[in-house]
Amino acid sequence: MTWKFGGKWVRGEYMYRIDIKRYNRKWPPYKEPVGDCKSEYKFVLNSIFIHGGGWATADFGWDTLKKKAGLCIGSTPTLWKFWYYDSLDKDGMEWAASFNTPVFITSRCFDNDKVPNDSGGHVSGCGGTG
16 A cells, blocks of 8 residues: 555665656545445345455456455356546545355355455445345
């Protein structure tokens, strides 16, 4: 979370500097990750919607959220979508993800906050019908 707004790193005689071009991020930065989760039962699958801020933001969720969800459910989540908001949404979130999982895994992977916690975030469980 500390590199979101740029910075510099000095290593010997070299200085590496990161300048951020976007100015529509939360200020001051999050003190801790935030998020929300909803699941919906759809007969043969569960549809999961998670949005958050301060975590899973560097790679469109691939190496964090999608990878950890796949490890927990035992397969890759299907219909994976991840998008960044142009500005914070009404709840102060930076991004959203939606995907499908097999049925009967929501309590094991999302209601107990396992996948979000393993991804560096926190959503306080996953509400909904799933």
